[in-house]
Amino acid sequence: MQNTRPILAWETLLDVDSASGSDVAGPLRDRVENALRRAIDEGRLSPGAAVPPSRTLAETLGVSRWVVTEAYGQLVAEGVLEARTGSATRVAERQEMPEATRGIENPVPRDPAPASAPPIRYDLRPGIPDLRATPRSRWAAALRAGLADLPDRELAAAHPSGYAPAREAVAAYLSRSRHAVADATRITITHGATDGMGLLARELHRRGHRTILVEDPSWPRLRIVAEDNGLRPIPVPVDGDGIDTGQLRSLTSGTGARATLVTPAHQFPLGAALAPARREELVRWARDHDALVIEDDYDAEFRYDRRPVPALQRLAPDRVALIGSLSKSVSPALGLGWMLLPPDIAPAPSPSTPSLIDQAALAHFVTQGDFERHLRASRTRFRRRRQRLLDALTIELPELSVAGISAGMHLVLTLPSHVPASAVVDAGASEGLALTSLRRYTDATDRPDALVLGYGDLDDALVEEAVARLAALVR
Structure with missing residues (x-):
């Protein structure tokens, strides 16, 4: 885990005149001591942080x-600070519980108690x-160069x-x-x-839409975002050729929906990949109904049997909004994505835009x-891992x-009719095997x-062992 505690605490503000009781009128030495003690107790000076050299702090406080x-x-004599020859004076690592947490029920301990379920070993x-x-190194270099x-x-x-x-x-990349x-x-x-979906x-x-057609099954987060912003999701069945465009037209007639969210x-x-005939039919539907297609391009970069198919947006740049991000291709921690919008759509600016430095x-x-x-x-790594997973299955x-x-980074494993996915998921959790049921993504019965098996973050050395444990659970 990254250490987020400050190495130096020279900028910590100390107020020698804010002590309680008689300390305000006490000797100056006592007031400085108490100000330091309060900063430590309140967590403003964290364990291990170096306090300023005595000359520096004296000049700061006058x-x-x-x-x-x-x-x-x-404070050194009391064990609150630690002084070592040739090193800075630091806040001692072991302190009493800070005053800020006293009286709070169940404060977070330094070493949390283990959870009831074992940690995830097979993800x-x-x-x-x-x-x-x-x-990491390339992104760090990009941050430095972008800022410079x-x-x-x-x-x-x-x-x-x-x-x-x-x-x-x-x-240029798209x-x-x-x-x-x-x-x-x-x-x-x-x-x-x-963020783009929101x-x-x-x-x-704002334009008067109150419904949106969504694939069923589909990733729930984007549906929830649409619903949170006033658009009622209407499920459209998906089969081996992608979204059923015949059902799409039928549901449009019944609901008046003029927007759809798809992963072609x-x-x-x-x-599935959206079949060529359905790609063309989806574009015709958008033109016929003055509708918007939102194309979620979430892992389109990862195709292993052929070159990735072009974005649907290419067929109708005036009718398709393409959204993408670095979350699946690099890491969700970067918090960066994009939208490529039709000419007549200009959403109101987000109240929280990504950091300028991150964009640079x-x-x-x-x-x-x-x-x-x-x-x-x-692509090379995922292709090999996918094949290894298939061989083990x-x-x-x-x-x-x-x-x-x-x-992509997942496949779907159909279970025997007598084996409920929920039972396999629950049993897997008790063995450190993280699994997901297809029913999480659909209301259809x-x-x-x-099971939707993801292999993006699965350790290559654990593929066969993970499948062996899964097989034991299924049996």
Whole structure:
């Protein structure tokens, strides 16, 4: 875990005149000592932090150096501070519970008690990239370079749709990698797909929309965001060819819905690619009903049997809003994404735009080729891991069927009719095996029980062992 405690605490404010009781009128040495003690008790000076040199603190407080050295000496004698020869004086690592937490029921302990379930050892949850392969050094270099290249005037400028170099970099990337019709002026930089969906949902609601057609099953978070912003989700069935466009038209007639959210490159969670005929029919539907298609491009970069199909947006740039992010391709911790919008859609600016420095880093990360180098390495790794997972399933559970094209970071394993997915998920949790039921993503009851197996963050060395444990649970 990253250490977030300050190494130096020289900027901590000490108020020698805010002590309680008679301390305010007491000797100056006692007042400095008590001010330091309060800063430690209240957590403003954390364990291990170095306090200022006595000369520095004396100059800051406008007191003699003797006053500070005497205060430090008393706190060292009490074990509140630690003084070592050749090293800075530091706050002792072991302190009483700070006053700020006294009286609070069940404060968080330094070493939390173990949870009832064991920690996750075999992570088969979908939607998580390979966190071990996060390009930390390249992103750190992009942050440094992006910050260094930022013109001074940009540091206080408003960027309601995003920093221009970041928008240009994303537009160029989408044009060459997704064959999108991309213009930097139509790009909005977001915190991710969820943020982008929220902006679009609010804009649609402002325009009078009250419903949105969504794939069933589908990722629940974006549906929830749409609903939170006044759009009632209407489920449309999905099969092996993607969203059922015949049902889409039928539901449009009954509800008047003029917006839909789809994952055409790799449907989540069933793993289908939208068939060519349905891609064309979806565009015709949008034109016939003056409708908007929101294309969630969540893991389109990862296709293993052929080149990724172009974005649906290419067929109808005036009818399709393309949303994407770094969450599945790099890491959700970066909190960066984008929208490529039709010319007539300009959502109100987000009240919380991504950090300008992060956007500058994004521009550098993309333009210097680091993003695409990371994607190439990820494709190779995921392709091999997927095949390894399939081979293990063939050996351990040969009677069960697997669905999903050779793409992305998940597949669907259909369970025997007598084995409820919920029971397998619960039993797996007790053994450190993280699993997800298909029913989490749908309200339909006519689909067979299945597991959505993610392999993005599964350790390669544990693939066979994870499948063996899963097979034992199923049996």
